[in-house]
Amino acid sequence: MVAALTGHAQELKSLTLEDLNFGGTNYHNMVPKTRYTTWWGDELVHLDTEDCFVVNKTTAKERKLFTLSELNKWSGMTLRHLYDISFPETRKPLVWLNDGKQCMLFNWKHKKVLWKGDVSIAKGAEVQDFNTVSKALAYVKDHQLHVVDAHGNDHQVTTDGSRELVYGQSVHRNEFGITGGLFWSNDGTRLAFYRMDQNMVSDYPQVNIPELDWKPAKGESRIATFEPDKYPMAGETSHKVTVGIYDLTTGKITYLATGDPTDRYFTNVSWGPDNQTLYMFELNRDQNECRLMSYDTTTGKPMAEIYRETDAKYVEPLHPITFLPWDKSKFVLWSQRDGYMHLYLYNKVGEVRQLTKGPWMVMKLLGFDAKHKRIFIESNTCNPIQKNIFAVDTETSKQTLLDVNGQGWHTGSLSESGLYLVDNYQTPDIPRNIAIVNTKNGKAISYFKAPNPWQGYTVPGYECGTIKAADGTTDLYYRMVKPLNFDPNKKYPTIIYVYGGPHAHNVDARWHYCSRGWEAFMAEKGYLLFILDNRGSEHRGKDFEQVTFRRLGEEEMKDQMEGVKFLKSLPYVDADKLGIHGWSFGGFMTINLMTTYPDVFKVGVAGGPVVDWKWYEVMYGERYMDTPQANPEGYATCSLLPKAKNLKGRLEIIIGLNDPVVVPQHAFSFLKACIAAGTQPDFFVYPGEPHNMRGHQSVHLHERISQYFFDYLK
Template sequence: MKKISLFAFMLAGFLSQAQNNLTIEEATLAAQKGFGIKSFYSAQWRTNNELTYIDAPYNALIAKDTNGTADETLVTTADLEAAIATAINEKVSLRMIPFDYHWENEKELSFTYQGESDKYYVIYNIETKKVSKTIKFSATSTEEIIAPAKNYIVYLNKNNVEIAFENGNVVKVTNDPEHVVNGSSNTHRNEFGIDRGLWISPDGKKILFYKKDERMVADYPLIDFGTRIAVEKPIKYPMAGMKSEEVSLHIYDIDSKTTTQLNIEGDKEQFLTMPTWSPDSETVYVGVLNRGQDHLKLQRYFATSGKLDKQLFEEKSKTYVEPNTPLKFLNDKEFIYISEKDGYRHMYRYNTNGKQMNSYVYNDVVFKDFVDVSSKEIYYMGTANKGMDKLLYKVDLKSGKTQPVTKTSATYTVEMNKDKTWYYSQYTNLTTPNNISLNAVNGKSTVELLNAPNPYEGKTVLPKIEMVTIKAADGKTNLNGRLLYPTNFDENKKYPVMVYVYGGPHAQLVTNRFGGGAGGFDYYMAQQGFVVFTLDNRGSENRGRDFEHIIHRQLGQNEMADQMEGVAFLKSKKFVDADRIGVYGWSFGGFMTTSLMLNYPETFKVGVAGGPVIDWKWYEVMYGERYMDTPEENPEGYEKVSTLNKVQNLKGRLLMIHGAQDPVVVQQHSMEFIETCIKAGKQVDYFLYPTHEHNVLGKDRVHLNAKIADYFMTHLK
């Protein structure tokens, strides 16, 4: 009886632990399953001393002042619904979340509302509880921008630019055929920091816009399997070394109703970056970047004639120049230009004659975003702690003195009030899920709004997370890594490893965030008994120019060398089973996974490669040629990094996953890999998501994660 009781007790303990583990649904859809980290949304300063935000249950706009007095309900969903219904004469259903609003002044806020058959730009008065203005425009519109005087809204209707005025008039600025796309943020495939394609002049009288002619770009077939007979829906996809789109910039004058093209000389396939209006609305600044992406010219054009006024300066590089941020004017005569020409992406002050007045490179900080800009000082977000943190900095433009404003080692989001006396701070770090507060810039006062609890506390046992530093393959560069230990870790046991990898530019997986940047799937795999390891190799983001540019013309090579240093670190741990190491990654990470499986077949026994680049000659011009040049310019490099040339090395189990509608890494990559495996007599597993693009999103991601987990547990555990 005693033995049975002891067994029952042990079994009950085991079942209790098993029940505490995350399910695959909870790991994938954390927020929907009760594991979301509590936060506020749409935080904005209404006045210098009052902030507004939206909090659960998301049916009101809440105000909080810097004195720390009680929360005030400023606007409710019911208030807005009643006012809008009266203004547009139809039934209104409004959700506060997501709710993108803007304070026009202390009494009025503005937002866009999607009605039954039209969209409306709305200004609402919180005192009268009435709508003071509406502008009606097309329900199919995208990328809307409101004029400074709030008298018109400019937007895209499919591939053309339209303007809707407050008097009800609609003007069609362009009338181009399909594949001539005007005013779109999807110009140059969203590279070079492009997040819009329309810019209204400061005086509101002119509109600058991109025109992208892609009729000469090759059609790439995507197949819609949802019809009785599958239908081909081609996209325009400029592959490396092939014909690219031709982009121009145009200005529409609202008063004269005329359009003028900027007379930008050079190759038709060059890139037009950083479009910026001058403060007086008389000229436009453009960064003209050659297709080779190693020579940038900053040029200024007259807005009325489109003629070149002046070339201000040039920037050249032996690797690549990557403009990512529009100019930021300090006054009529000076502006800030962002560049990494001295090693770290940071700020340079120029006058409008093109003379550099000062530079503001501070230690190894990488500039991320402007927060507030004046002629005397700039507040900005930048990195710290070897790229792990993101802090608020202040720089005095005259002296060049820079100092961090936020002091806690963390990843911050900040909103500054108008007079720069207070800022809204939201931060997270390894042990802090989310801390939100109002802070005096002088550091003398703080009002805490939220210190979010750990959403997993009492519901599951999260794995132990350790942040590690590893020497890169060059023997001198420190790399940031993250190690998750299996739940109920026993140092005397041997555990299998899942290496989660990305490794490419513009991405960082290891950060000073809650859990070190690990996600629910990482937790899940650790709870299933895996060591989960991630390393940001050279080539990844936020460590400066030389750290990233090491990848130029040889993608994957130095990245793999660094990842193998991570593997050596793992093998030095007695609890790691060196015979059971697997690797998983998506996109560039899929390329890395495939490359590691083929270049180090004795090390990696299992791999899952999602949406993988297989051969860079099938990737697009803007990203691909920046890092690899063209196949004609760098044939040895393309040959060296192609995974097709090493298929014969495959020994372990490899699962390749792809979205059939992927417009980023087209399915040809994985299909060519499969065909090469067939010819080489190599077995490989393959799974296709018929309706998904580059990422598998929504509820189907549960299916994806379950498949990946099952593959590792079947073949590695």
């Protein structure tokens, strides 16, 4: 399969990094425009900076509800825009407002405040979560958990919080789908929260360097300060997590009786419809067994083990269960146990039926249609690099395609009843279209079409196709970005951009096949770019992902070298001028490929690279590699340190000095190994920056990456 998008250079403006990089001064004008919408029951609302409109779902015409200035005047608020307002009740003219000082339930029709609460008390909080039903605010400040009730009373729930004893925040280093640590019950009367004891976890010695213009107060040291991170490395002692329940009515805390939390993970917390039962997935440290447990939050005692899943390699629950709105005794459970991520219908006793099935992945659960007992999903049923929207009949499992064209990459937003859908989509040659779909009859009307933001600029050519993986059977998808004024009779220096790791992909059916702006910039400078999603990346099923188990990098490199073989077969690729670049896992792949195949790659830039997996964190590292104690051969084989002696081409390593994800020890140790071996990599560091460069420093970073290729791959 090969598809192509081409651009022609005429008297047009050239694309720059200020245009193409997310930190650039003109970047906001160069991304496809969109419309920000939300649902007010079954009414579609368009939110803009200054105006709020209701959208007619059959004509797409808009009627103004109110303006920002009107809402601020009527309510006394100081909102800066309307993007964050929400509509809590169907058919009632009510909006939730929050300007950072106070939150308010406001009736815009009668210009009346129905409820108002002070949220400025949580200013400076590490995390906070407001419940619109009970009008209670939970927040963590100075390490302590607080709850402010509907009457404005601030209850300090904990007193022993500290850097070592963390309340209400994300745990397990954001793995297993965890994004936070506060979980309100549906009625807002009970708050579940994480408590993470990390006293036993080793500190990684991060150093904070003062700003250039920092002027110390009298007697204050100007020396860089020690700001350690708690970082549990693979095979080392990890933190212990428990889950507490705070009852707003009684003011009491009850901890779930989960047993000894040592070497266990608790994730995907969800409340039952009764607002008393809590459901949670629990994993062992080996991550080869998970259990769905239910708990009585009044007593904290376990009620039942509802589901158990084991795997010879690993299981990875990423989604909480979701109860059916028309039958509170049943819920939807996600699992990849049949080889692909699918949905299953369960009750408190066990499985009822499998809802989706096939060699494709469910990617998102959008919501429900209670009247017709349907579930709405996003999946790659149509094609591995597409995302499309389907309705699934829960009785028959029949699927109906709902999006506009069955092509491209579709993101859906469902109305309260499930009878209407906003379909926001891109295709390789469509920057963005938005349609409104009637889910009952499938009729769609066009609501918004984004103009091409690159109109008037020079644009390279984009292609997408497949090659076979190193196993000889599996299709792998690639993206190619061809130089401006491409001439097939010329030979071009070629750069492979790589990531290659789990939970990510680079090629899909979005605009320009999901190409990064930097690729267009380099294509304008005469380089050909090639990007391949190897086995081990996401959305292709369990076998595709797990082939890398206990040997990260090996199968991935074999597939990338199949890409190199393909490139060398093309008459316009200069095989003597191959470069490679990647960040994080891609940085690991960059160094790995350059030192495993030193005669193939002339130039490489590795950003934030993992060098040895024994220095990576417990949850991610042990899922894919087991512990260093259990898999010493795998860790030794996958380490880049012994390969430092093989380096021949020009390699630049770039890191953020304060990277809490891939800690600087990785890069420093590789440099030390190169010194011992007599090889000569280049090195650049961004002081004060984490794993990725922030703001305009990202432009500086990509200027540096580009210049390295300009200097040595030409």
